[in-house]
Amino acid sequence: MFFDLLSKAKEMNILVGLRTNNMEFEESIIGFVHTLNDKIVILQEIDQYGKKEGLTSINLNDIVNVDYNDRYQKRLLCVYLNQKSLRSGKKISVFGTHDKLTEIISDCIQNKTLIKLLFTNNNYATGVPISMDSSNILIQSIGWEGDDDGLSAYSFSEIIGLQYNSIEEQIISLLYQNNKMFYDF
Numbered sequence: 584m585f586f587d588l589l590s591k592a593k594e595m596n597i598l599v600g601l602r603t604n605n606m607e608f609e610e611s612i613i614g615f616v617h618t619l620n621d622k623i624v625i626l627q628e629i630d631q632y633g634k635k636e637g638l639t640s641i642n643l644n645d646i647v648n649v650d651y652n653d654r655y656q657k658r659l660l661c662v663y664l665n666q667k668s669l670r671s672g673k674k675i676s677v678f679g680t681h682d683k684l685t686e687i688i689s690d691c692i693q694n695k696t697l698i699k700l701l702f703t704n705n706n707y708a709t710g711v712p713i714s715m716d717s718s719n720i721l722i723q724s725i726g727w728e729g730d731d732d733g734l735s736a737y738s739f740s741e742i743i744g745l746q747y748n749s750i751e752e753q754i755i756s757l758l759y760q761n762n763k764m765f766y767d768f
Contacts, residue, residue, distance in 0.1 A: 588649050589624050592616050598629065598660050600650035601641060611650060612639055613659060632750055633662030633669075654765045658728060661761050662754055669753050678744035681717075688712050688720060691747065697725060697756045700737060701744040708735060709755055715739075727751075729758020729765075 592599045593616035600611040601624070614626035617638055624643060628636040650656065662669075677687055678701070691698050692712045700708045700722070710722035710732070718739055724732035746752070758765075 585643060585646050585649050586619070586621070588651050589616050589619050592651060593619055597652055598656040598663075599626070600648075600653070600656060601626065601646055602648040602650075603641060603645040604647050605645065611648070612641070613656060614639070629659060629663055631659070632754065633659060633664075633666055654728075657765045658758055661764065662757060665757055668757070669750055670748075671750055673753075674746065674749035676744060676746045681739040681742075684739070684742065684745060685715070687745065688715055691745075696747055697752050697759070698722075699746040699749075699752060700742055701746065702737075702741050703743050704741070708737060709752070710735065725755055725759050727755060729755055729760075729762045731759070731762070 589599065596615060598613055598615060600613045602611045606612075612626060612628060614628040614636075616624060617627045618625035622643060623640050624646075625638050625640045628639050630636045677684060688698075690696070692714065695711055697709065697711050700710075700720070702708070708722065708724060709727070710724040713721045713723055713734070715721065719736050720739065720742070721734060721736045724735045726732045
């Protein structure tokens with residue numbers, strides 16, 4: 584069955600995830616089937632940012648699990664296919680007081696720019712800012728998979744900075760814009 588799935592994935596040029604008996608359950612190697620024969624599969628690995636990492640050879644006898652066309656792989660394929668739209672070196676990080684952040688957040692509200700709010704407790708929240716007042720900011724929360732996570736309000740007293748336009752935010756925006764592709768409704 585593994586051979587047949589891998590053969591079909593190679594033919595259709597879709598991503599697969601493989602787990603071997605040497606890996607933890609939550610680990611997998613994700614990529615395109617580059618080479619397949621009755622003994623080995625060679626994957627063109629794709630990293631979490633949709634970039635090619637190199638070739639990995641796996642003995643077919645070591646495979647314990649094959650994931651095929653799941654939502655994560657669909658998302659990763661979307662990122663891979665849109666690599667040219669992602670721009671590295673564009674990240675903007677700003678740390679400071681409410682007054683310093685207000686002007687930047689106003690621009691982000693107007694431009695509907697996805698931001699990452701950075702908090703005093705080393706946590707963060709990602710989303711598109713909708714409005715703010717003298718004490719709080721309201722964002723349309725968007726998860727790392729590009730899914731709508733509802734509205735969230737945060738106190739400026741807990742915010743130490745913000746970040747936007749990094750590859751991470753660009754990928755989340757891309758996935759959010761294409762999120763209907765990842766579900767079968």
